[in-house]
Amino acid sequence: MEKAESKNRFLVEMRQVTKAYASRKKLFSRSSQQVLALNSIDLGIEHGEIFGLVGQSGSGKTTTGRLLVKLESPTAGEIFFDQTPISQLKGSRLKAYRSRVQMIFQDPYQSLNPHLSIAETVMEPLIVQKAGTPDTRMEKVIHTLETVGLLPGKAFFNRYPHQLSGGQRQRVAIARAIVLEPQFIVADEPTSMLDATIAIQLFKLLGQIKETFGMTLLFITHNLAAARYMCDRIAVIHDGHIVEVNTADNIIRHPEHPYTKKLIKVQPGFKYTR
Amino acid sequence: MQNKYFVSRFYKSWRIFIENPLGKTGVIILGVFMIMAVASFFVPLINPMYDPMTGIDPDIKLSTGPGLTHWLGTDNVGRDILAQLLEGAKVAFVVGLSAAFFSIVIGTLIGMIAGYSGGLVDAFLMRIADIIMVLPSLVILLILASLFGQFNIWIIVFIIAILRWPAVSRVIRSQTLSLKHRPFIEASRVAGASHVRIVLRHIMPNVLPLAFLYMTFRVTSAILVEAALSFLGFGDPSQVSWGMMLQWVWKSGHMFQAPYWLIPPGLCISLLTLAFYMLGRAMDEVLDPRLRKEGRSG
Amino acid sequence: MSLLSVDHLSIGYQTKKGLLRAVDNISFDLEQGQSLGFVGESGCGKTTIGMALMGLLPENAVILNGHIRFQGEDLISLTETQWQAVRGAKIAMIFQAAMNALNPVMPVGEQIKEAIITHQPDISKTHLADRMTELFDLVDIPARRMKDYPHEYSGGMKQRAVIAMALACDPALIIADEPTTALDVIVQDQILREIKQVQETTRTGLVFISHDIAVVASVCEQICVMYAGQIVETGTRKEVFKSPRHPYTRTLxxxxxxxxxxxxxxxPDMKESPDQMVETNECRFANSCPACSSACSGRFPDWIDVSATHKVFCCNPDMIRRGRGKS
Structure with a gap:
């Protein structure tokens, strides 16, 4: 990990980011109530690390991920990617940003278009970013499918999502995310819909991919144990606030915030038997 | 590359469809009418006397009942009723399918654009749809007809299409809305895909089956509107159709004298619209997996 | 006599491709006041068992053979009308989606009241009121919230209301199918304590189904591990989790x-799950088994007793008894 200067330390930085959603309280009242999904959060993700964002549903963890890939825009505050503020990005510069930042979604049954073959799905980012020629794209897709453990890659080319298992679909989703070799990937609960034995294999795969490509990863999860297994550093988010950031080991061993302590206490485990 | 998937899916859907009693009946009735429509091209070739419009049997001066030369009888100027019935089937298909097709194309496009863009564009397009939807289409057609005289058949098709797209666009819009935030669309956005690409590549294939379903219902209403117009005397006078036949029965005062002339076109209108309706209902079942009895849980 | 006794039960689903054997030759017993946990991954047949115990199998399900005896009565032969007297009154179920189990336009208290009245039509007003207070007390919902509607409850409270509803008629057996899967860990922890405590105080039999082994471990005394429609290992919680013998249990x-x-x-290196369309005597886990060796080939799995309560379904008795495989 390069920590040359504190200025360059972060690949991604969120400064005072707030995200509010309007929710109308009553049917006939005009005044719209605002719900703060994120309340002025500061967050820095270092080059080449796996950063865990742990929180329960409604804590704002998914919103954070969506802001980073620019599926949504913050109400206030600024997000920097490689020192560049991303709120101003438009047109070709936004498109270039999109090739550097990718996302893996939670539900592998919803994240693949049922009408597109695996090859078409994985190739789409290459086509829209006009990367390579049709021939090299083919090669790239096969290579990427094999990288994510779909062997042999050619065998999956003309298959459709409904012909794959949940684990295989999520591998396809990972292939789509890494085919452009982005610098930064947001993985939003990538295994919460999958069986434990499948999930653990995907964790291993994500770790390998991060090593091979030198990517930076934001790993969003509700599972503290999974975050500890995967991540270098972990932030705990609760009600739109980051309550604690620390290295993965320290946050489990020496939690400071009462919420973190509570979260650790209720993690299911084998304390009843072991 | 999409073909293989569509073929297998189509085959699967077809199986569900044809196993459904409604679907089966609909397809059989439709098949009969298709044969009739095709036959209408050949009948005048046998003998010019069997031309539905101009073929007058020189031996007949009055409307006569069924016989050997005219299986279903003739009208009051000696034209063959069966030949007219066959010609009517062809016209019903042409009017029904083309009016339905145009209204579906307009409705799908507007629905996808409204649903995907949201905001002002959505509000504007949907208000127009609302306005058209509450217009009584038959009354509008009658007013137009009385202003401009009798219509050419294609103008009728065009007007039906214009009046009947809003319901389709409403359905397609809500489908688009539910698709818009699906992760696979968002994944495409994150990859940098343009709006046009997202609509054509990701949304359209997912709404087309629904559009197709609505087309069968539109066919029904188009056939009925055309028949009603013709019967009321606003149809295309140079074109035989079932509605026109009914109009002739009535005008020539044979309403209660010649059941052999009155019943066939009326029956045909009912049966063909029924067939399309049954087709639509069966297709509904194909498209809505919740209606299918299949399930497995872990 | 056991409270619940399931004997060589096999259930199949009629699919377009043929008969899928979702539950394959399963036997277990449950005594009054005991808790039994089924754990396994998606498609292992655990939900199907729960559905069969409630008489709620989907239409395309077929019971191929076996018996389910509840308090000595054969449940399989019951008609739908007879089921209605059992369901809710003697056997109750807690579903995964608590939000869907409650009627949104009816106060929660009313719904629980209705559940009681359905099965005890001649209960007196005072008894009913007492029972209601007792139930709300049992699941830790303040009695003043009885008049509230489901949308005014939090997720955890809804799930507790569903538990109260399940307990309404003092059932002898509760079936809980993934009751906490949709909940946050903090709420999950509360609900699991609630279920455990309620089960212990009321001495109700509990069949608990989950994909999460730690959750099952925290609630149940008896454990059945399932794989591809079969029970592969069963024993007390301590036996199964402290000294797992079956390679699949270890993998999990x-x-x-x-x-x-x-x-x-x-x-683990999990291969494709086995084809449950075919009937086979061979080991279903062989493909993904880290301990599968030439010693397995040609042998059929059988029940191997490790202790009086601890049984393992495997074709390698030596390895199982030794307690350490290659895994």
């Missing part, structure tokens, strides 16, 4: 991430 435990076992994590 080794790939489960919890804060206290991160050092024992081993990434």
């Amino acid at each position: 435990l080794n790939s489960y991430l919890s804060l206290d076992n991160l050092n024992d994590i081993r990434v």
Whole structure:
């Protein structure tokens, strides 16, 4: 990990980011109530690390991920990617940003278009970013499918999502995310819909991919144990606030915030038997 | 590359469809009418006397009942009723399918654009749809007809299409809305895909089956509107159709004298619209997996 | 006599491709006041068992053979009308989606009242009121919230209301199918304590179904591990989790991430799940089994007793009895 200067330390930085959603309280009242999904959060993700964002549903963890890939825009505050503020990005510069930042979604049954073959799905980012020629794209897709453990890659080319298992679909989703070799990937609960034995294999795969490509990863999860297994550093988010950031080991061993302590206490485990 | 998937899916859907009693009946009735429509091209070739419009049997001066030369009888100027019935089937298909097709194309496009863009564009397009939807289409057609005289058949098709797209666009819009935030669309956005690409590549294939379903219902209403117009005397006078036949029965005062002339076109209108309706209902079942009895849980 | 006794039960689903054997030759017993946990991954047949115990199997399901005896009565032969007297009154169910189990336009208290009245039509007003207070007390919902509507409840409270509803008629058996899967860990922890405590105080039989082994471990005394429609290992909680013998149980435990076992994590090499369309006497786990060797080939799995309560379904008795496989 390069920590040359504190200025360059972060690949991604969120400064005072707030995200509010309007929710109308009553049917006939005009005044719209605002719900703060994120309340002025500061967050820095270092080059080449796996950063865990742990929180329960409604804590704002998914919103954070969506802001980073620019599926949504913050109400206030600024997000920097490689020192560049991303709120101003438009047109070709936004498109270039999109090739550097990718996302893996939670539900592998919803994240693949049922009408597109695996090859078409994985190739789409290459086509829209006009990367390579049709021939090299083919090669790239096969290579990427094999990288994510779909062997042999050619065998999956003309298959459709409904012909794959949940684990295989999520591998396809990972292939789509890494085919452009982005610098930064947001993985939003990538295994919460999958069986434990499948999930653990995907964790291993994500770790390998991060090593091979030198990517930076934001790993969003509700599972503290999974975050500890995967991540270098972990932030705990609760009600739109980051309550604690620390290295993965320290946050489990020496939690400071009462919420973190509570979260650790209720993690299911084998304390009843072991 | 999409073909293989569509073929297998189509085959699967077809199986569900044809196993459904409604679907089966609909397809059989439709098949009969298709044969009739095709036959209408050949009948005048046998003998010019069997031309539905101009073929007058020189031996007949009055409307006569069924016989050997005219299986279903003739009208009051000696034209063959069966030949007219066959010609009517062809016209019903042409009017029904083309009016339905145009209204579906307009409705799908507007629905996808409204649903995907949201905001002002959505509000504007949907208000127009609302306005058209509450217009009584038959009354509008009658007013137009009385202003401009009798219509050419294609103008009728065009007007039906214009009046009947809003319901389709409403359905397609809500489908688009539910698709818009699906992760696979968002994944495409994150990859940098343009709006046009997202609509054509990701949304359209997912709404087309629904559009197709609505087309069968539109066919029904188009056939009925055309028949009603013709019967009321606003149809295309140079074109035989079932509605026109009914109009002739009535005008020539044979309403209660010649059941052999009155019943066939009326029956045909009912049966063909029924067939399309049954087709639509069966297709509904194909498209809505919740209606299918299949399930497995872990 | 056992409260519940399931004997060589096989259930299949009629699919377009043929008969899928979702539950294959399963036997277990449950005594009054005991808790039995079924754990396994998606498609292993655990939900099907729950559905069969409630008489709620989907239309395309067929019971191929076996018996389910509840308090000595054969449940399989019951008609739908007879089921209605059993369901809710003697056997109650807690579903995964608590939000869907409650009627949104009716106060929660009313719904529970209705559940009681359905099965005890001649209950007196005072008894009913007493019973209601008792139930709300049991699941820790303040009695003043009885008049509230489901949308005014939090997720955890809804799930507790569903538990109260299940307990309404003092059932002899409760079936809980993934009751906490949709909940946050903090709420999950509360609900699991609630279920455990309620089960212990009311001495109700409990069949608990979950994909999460730690959750099952925290609630149940008896454990059945399922794979591809079969029970592969059964025993007390201590036996199964402290000295797992079946390679699949080990795989499950080794790939489960919890804060206290991160050092024992081993990434398994799970192959495609076996084809449950075919009837076979061979080991279904052989393809993915880390301990499968030439010693297995040609042998059929059979029940191997490790102790009086601890049984393992495997074709390698030596390995199972030794207690250490290659895994």
